[in-house]
Amino acid sequence: MAKKLSRGVAVVGVGMSKFGVFPEKTSRDLFVEAFQELRQSVQKGFDPRDIEAFYMGNFTSDCFENQAHLAPIMASWVGISPVESTRIEDACASGGVALRQGVLAIASGEADVVLVGGLEKMTDLPGAKVTDALALAADSLFEIPAGFTFPGFYAAMATAYLDRYQADPDALLRVGIKNHENGGLNEKAQFNQSIKDVMISKQRKAAQKGLPIPEWADEMAFLKDPKANPMIAWPLRLFDCSPVSDGAAAVLLVSEEMAAKFTDEPIFVVGSGQASDGALAERASLSEVPAAAKASKHAYEMAGLTPDDIDFAEVHDCFTIAEIMAIEDLGFFPRGEGWKAAMNGQTARDGSHPINTSGGLKSKGHPVGASGVGQVVEVWKQMHGLAGERQLRGNLRHALTHNVGGTGQTCVVHIFEKRN
Amino acid sequence: MTDHALHSKAFHEAIAEGLLIGSRCLVCGNISVPQRQICPNCHSDQMERIQMNGIGTLATFTVIYVPPTSMADAGYNAKNPYCVGIVALQEGPRISAQIVGLDLSDPATIKIGMPLKQTFVVRGEGESAKKFLAFEPA
Numbered sequence: 375m376a377k378k379l380s381r382g383v384a385v386v387g388v389g390m391s392k393f394g395v396f397p398e399k400t401s402r403d404l405f406v407e408a409f410q411e412l413r414q415s416v417q418k419g420f421d422p423r424d425i426e427a428f429y430m431g432n433f434t435s436d437c438f439e440n441q442a443h444l445a446p447i448m449a450s451w452v453g454i455s456p457v458e459s460t461r462i463e464d465a466c467a468s469g470g471v472a473l474r475q476g477v478l479a480i481a482s483g484e485a486d487v488v489l490v491g492g493l494e495k496m497t498d499l500p501g502a503k504v505t506d507a508l509a510l511a512a513d514s515l516f517e518i519p520a521g522f523t524f525p526g527f528y529a530a531m532a533t534a535y536l537d538r539y540q541a542d543p544d545a546l547l548r549v550g551i552k553n554h555e556n557g558g559l560n561e562k563a564q565f566n567q568s569i570k571d572v573m574i575s576k577q578r579k580a581a582q583k584g585l586p587i588p589e590w591a592d593e594m595a596f597l598k599d600p601k602a603n604p605m606i607a608w609p610l611r612l613f614d615c616s617p618v619s620d621g622a623a624a625v626l627l628v629s630e631e632m633a634a635k636f637t638d639e640p641i642f643v644v645g646s647g648q649a650s651d652g653a654l655a656e657r658a659s660l661s662e663v664p665a666a667a668k669a670s671k672h673a674y675e676m677a678g679l680t681p682d683d684i685d686f687a688e689v690h691d692c693f694t695i696a697e698i699m700a701i702e703d704l705g706f707f708p709r710g711e712g713w714k715a716a717m718n719g720q721t722a723r724d725g726s727h728p729i730n731t732s733g734g735l736k737s738k739g740h741p742v743g744a745s746g747v748g749q750v751v752e753v754w755k756q757m758h759g760l761a762g763e764r765q766l767r768g769n770l771r772h773a774l775t776h777n778v779g780g781t782g783q784t785c786v787v788h789i790f791e792k793r794n
Numbered sequence: 795m796t797d798h799a800l801h802s803k804a805f806h807e808a809i810a811e812g813l814l815i816g817s818r819c820l821v822c823g824n825i826s827v828p829q830r831q832i833c834p835n836c837h838s839d840q841m842e843r844i845q846m847n848g849i850g851t852l853a854t855f856t857v858i859y860v861p862p863t864s865m866a867d868a869g870y871n872a873k874n875p876y877c878v879g880i881v882a883l884q885e886g887p888r889i890s891a892q893i894v895g896l897d898l899s900d901p902a903t904i905k906i907g908m909p910l911k912q913t914f915v916v917r918g919e920g921e922s923a924k925k926f927l928a929f930e931p932a
Contacts, residue, residue: 506863515802516828519926520890521858521865521878529856530880537854537906604872608857608901652834655880655888660854 376647376675379481382630384640385790387416388754390747393621393739394564401432401439401495402451404622404741408491409452412624415754417637420626422452426485428459429476431469431492432743437507438496448491457489465511466692468492469623469746470648470777470786476627477646477788486629492747493622504618508742511780513653525615525693527654527781529607532695534660536609538710543609545713547597549694550613550736552722557733559764562751564619564739569593576602614694616734621741623748638794641757645679645774645789647672654781663696663782666703670776673787674705677772681705684789685770686756687727688749690778691734697721700776701729704787723766731756731764746777746786757792799843800831809927814846814912816887827887846883848912849932853888855879857901868917877901881910881929895930 389411391404413420430445441447445459462472469492476490496504508524517527536543550569557563558571567575573596580587590596597603603611626636633640649668651657657664674680681704689704691697698712706727707715715721721729732738732752735745753773755761773790798804800817805828808815817829820842824835827846832839857877861870870876877893892915896904910929918924 502863502866505860509862516805517890518862518864519806521861521870521876521892522890523858523860523862525860526856526858526878529858530854530878533856533906534854605857605859607859608875610856653890655853655890656834660880 376672378676379477379643379646381481381483383477383480383643384628384630384633385625385643385750385754386628386633386636386640387412387420387626388624388751389413389415390562390623390744390751391621392562393619393741393744393748395497396620397497399495399620401435401444401493401622402448404495404620405448405491405493405624406451408622408624412626416626417639418635420636422454424487425454425457425489426487427476427479428454428457428489428491429472429479430459430461431472431746432461433463433465433468433494434507434510435495437510438494438499444493448493454489464784465779466690466740466742467746467777467779467784467786468743469748470775470788471746471784473625473747473750473788474646474648474786477643480627480629486632488627490625490627490747491622492744494741494743495620496618496741497620501618517653517655523607525607525610528693528695529610530654531660531699531781532609535695535699535713538661539713541713542717544594545698545716546609546614546694547594548716549691549697550597551593552716553691553730553734553736556723556731556764557737559762560733560738563733563737564617565733565737569596569613610693610695616692616736616740619739619741621739621744621748623744623751625747625750639758641754642791642793643788644791645673645677645787647676648784648786651783661699662709663699663703663778663785665782665785666700666776666778666787669785669787670704670774673789677789677791679772679789683772684774685768685772686731686766687729687774687776688732688752689729689734689776690745691730691736692740692778694736696778697729697734701727704774704776723764728766731761731766746775749775749777750788753790757790800829800841802828804843805829809914810925812914812925814848814927816844816846816885817841818844825885825887827883827889846885850881850883850910850929852893852904852906852908852910853880853882854906855893855904857898864917877904879929889927892926892928893930894928
């Protein structure tokens, strides 16, 4: 049975850069952007000199920017040296794990004010080199020699899932349509466009160039057109994959007793769990992610909550199939039912279980080290009524974030609570 | 049996010799592929190296149209995709490997559960040529 945190932890401010492709910016510029937004979000303001520890999620600036040892550089760039600064690397879960380390640092009593960052600057490298860098998150001795890529791993999980539950593969496309719909309402999203808008802009471009204008009956027809949406790793196509992105996010955590000094509207971290796993081939089931189920069970127990208590969630949809598996691993839907939920709108903003109202990794973008921290930004916005056109209705009391590294070798889950 | 027989590199050294190896725990009998020095089931370090019979079934698969650099160098691309899968070996463990000898024109015709047998593929040429584990329809 997971223990309660020995001391309460509150989120008192958040910030993020826009996610996208920014050749003119380095990771420092992106992190400064996120940090400045965070400063403005703290209702009663804060002095950066109050920060006692800094945890920075980053997968591989070594490969992407030829820069290791990133945490002290970022600390210096936002003016908080000589605060202890630690880079956390757990592939695409780096941000969520950095968050957990920040939570534990406060819960332990060692610190009262902690900055958590997440950061990745991926687009300076050519596409093939990005694929190779991301592949470092897999087992380089026993998976990569087989010819696997990350789209390939998730495609193999999709094949196993679709076969096991005899699921309709259109469910994958529905996840993409829904997340782009949400991302279209998020000004920070890399693809700030619904699939329908993407379709129309392609038709416009063809018309401008005097080329034959492609015709599609609807978004589904567009997504099934191999020219518009080429196969990457069967059965996953281009629009099943999250993009390569630049971006940063930041969260300010403080001890519960100090929260009122920063804001009258904190949100509390009431659950935190993390688990690991071996290579994909070693797992008993290939159509689920056991570490996600284990991490969430721990977080639910710590929070004293069940999946039914969660009002909305940001989940790690690096590929469309990942969202379908996640909503089952997290207990929102029974095994084998996630694809139906995606088909019938239950995960849409007006559905019973709103998932990825931010647009998710799929549409918002996936600067890998930033993704797990960026999820908290959406939780904050939704809980404070700041989500604009994508704002959920009703009193949002509990939210969950789910961040995955690799194919589920690392999974980290957090549960947030709003009390007023 | 020297310790080296269970080291991580021994797997690929065995592949170079045309052998698929694993390990068996002398305490609980658990079989691992690739071979392990500590039993993932009972944590014993009383492990022996074994040779697998190379027979299995297809547990899952994908067909890759956008290859990583290593596979692009081996001649694969969107017009010449390749199949990679996870194979459930007859002895129990699963292993990732390229699946060869299949018609990839319609991946939907490839069936989970199909019987497979071990083979090897050579990628690269001349001095950089290297043998890799693969499976083909049995």
